[in-house]
Amino acid sequence: MPGDERTTTPRLEQGLSAADVAQRVAEGRTNDVPPRASRTVWDIVRSNVFSRINAIFAVLLAIVLSTGYLIDGMFGLLIIANSVVGMVQELRAKRTLDALSIVGQAKPRVRRGGATTELAPNEVVADDVIEIGPGDQIVVDGKVLAGDGLEVDESLLTGESDPVGKHLGDHVLSGSYVVAGVGAYRATKVGREAYAARLAEEAGKFTLVNSELRRGIDRILRFITFLLVPAGALSIYNQLSGDQALPDALRGMVAALVPMVPEGLVLMTSIAFAVGVIRLGRRQCLVNELPAIEGLARVDVVCADKTGTLTENSMRLAEVHPLGKIEVPPEQVLAALAALDTRPNPSIAAIARDYPERPGWEPTAVAPFSSARKWSGGSFANHGDWVLGAPDVLLEEGSAERDEAERIAGRGLRVLLLGRADGPVDRPQAPGRVTAVALIVLEQRVRPEAKATLDYFAKQGVSVKIISGDNAASVGAVAGSLRLPRSTEPVDSRTLPDAPDHFADAVERTSVFGRVTPEQKRSIVHALQRRGHTVAMTGDGVNDVLALKDADIGVAMGSGSPASRAVAQIVLLDNSFATLPYVVGEGRRVIGNIERVSALFLTKTVYSVLLAILVGVPGLIGMDVLPYPFLPRHVTITGWFTIGLPAFVLSLAPNNERARPGFVTRVMRTAVPAGVAASAACFASYLLAREGQQPNYIDQIHASTAALITLMTVALWVLAMIARPYVWWKWALVAGMAALSALMFVLPLTRELFLLDPGGYTETLVALGCAAVGILLVQLGWRISGRVAGTALSDR
Incomplete structure (x- = not known):
């Protein structure tokens, strides 16, 4: 039988023949675990098309189309935009991840027909003889056939860091790695039968799990859901209980509900991460776990191994x-x-x-x-x-x-x-x-690029600690040649105190460590984490694996051991330490820009919810029912020019500001004051333009246009503040959005198409005056929130 000891033992030195391999492939005894790669095309299409937000917009679109006013269904284009843009970017990221994963994966050395060749993990079959040495990862479960001082670390599976000696006949488990000695083992369990196969499948998926940014956005969306229920119910009741014609009431209801949904927030987050993967892929940087892009932006200490890094x-x-x-x-x-x-x-x-x-x-x-x-x-x-x-x-x-x-x-x-x-x-x-x-x-x-990289981290306020197994004086001399701060005081790790607090104190004040054991590398990482630091560890050897695994972000060199590449979240396939600043920059770009666009989307949600409440309250207390000031086409163009297009550009812009904790709090301190001020100014403009009368059709258009002028002016001001600090293209972006918004009220075609008519100069001046008051309220709200709890996002 295949795999029987009697049939395989005489041929162990030769390995399987081509006929043996073909037989096992035909029997399905292959290592058919999918490679570390992104999710399938169908998964990408399904998650982008069949989303909750798209479903909400589809229902609202059907309601509007039932009234016969097709142009008011323009917001339905958001369904297509959300789906197509998200799919395109994620499919591009998938191609990048798939290609880099193949380049960066561990390739076991398999003995077949008396020759040893490197194969992809999924080409291994049952009973293959696999040679192993220091740093090699065990890719399938097996039994040791030969060993010379063979020691295996199974800490990734068991949590126990002490190496385990392996002798003839002992079992080895996939997911462990060799720390010393050489040997060979026969594959006994392959594919999904192997011990670590399920973990390996999950490890390489395109996901935002465990992302602080994603958790923050989820919290924001839960908060918005609580607001949407009462505001939406009030809007529906208000619009349908008045004396408007049913089509007009339905259009008003949809116009109130559409802007409450922050339709682009999750989309922009996915795009920012996907573009980050693509940009880093062009620099030969493999991101095994997407949150690593975000995590590096939060890093304030980089622990670097000397050999292979500096x-x-x-x-x-x-x-x-x-x-x-x-x-x-x-x-x-x-x-x-x-x-x-x-x-x-x-x-x-x-x-x-x-x-x-x-x-x-x-x-x-x-x-x-x-x-x-x-x-x-x-x-x-x-x-x-x-x-x-x-x-x-x-x-x-x-x-x-x-x-x-x-x-x-x-x-x-x-x-x-x-x-x-x-x-x-x-x-x-x-x-x-x-x-x-x-x-x-x-x-x-x-490395010629090492000094420039260390200088970059110094300017960015990121501490660098050199942790090496080499002699402390030798490590200090190398660090000194790169002008690393405090490199003249290298510490032999054998002299570090045992007490945890004293150990952490010594780690805090020291930049260069020599004679560090693998366990001590991990202890240094733990000590820094206990002191509140976000730690990145770079390395390439088997002695770095424990620290790479436990650091907040593990960065391995592409030429390093398979074990180090397997546990790292980021692999520098070009083996260049100089790539690390670009990775950090991508993380900062993602977090900083998502924080900015989140403020834009949530400002819209806040003013939409409050405006619906302000319009609906008079009907609840027995006063005349106010029709919602806007049509769906109005909220669509407002979203285009004050949020959608600017947010897309800002989400992809450079941003080198180091990430700070408190993402949700900062965004809400920006969005809530701005949203409150915008809704109050818009409602005041609407009431003043109506003059308390029961307006006819033309007067209602005048009042709606005045309210829209006020709203768009305040929203453009919020955009201008959030876009800071300015460079030439940001000036062009804000000016372009302002110009396009103004043209909507000036060009005859757009005025007719979008039912815009501000009336006379008086109504326009009143609208702009209300906008000026709203801008003052925005600035006052930001100043108060900044004094209460530090600098708001808009004060950057």
């Missing part, structure tokens, strides 16, 4: 510095140790490049490199026991050799100690006493 991932062997009497040439030992590692890290790879000749020593014990212990080693028959690692870990404090290593590291170089251990390297107490033989000096190249 410096190039590759290294060069600069010098072998002998120490004392040498019995065996260090070059031979280094070549022998390099030959043991089939998946070398950058340090071992640099040594292997310079010493490719293997001495042929027979290994009797191997200790693979681990970020926790910071050394590796090998025991060789007749050639002794050797270790290669951090001098300040392997040597006693105060030794001359360790002091020499510190001096060299102070120049920004990486220094390793080659030493002889006093016993086999696989002993529990290894390495024991180490005799220093030579210092291995490696050079790292600082």
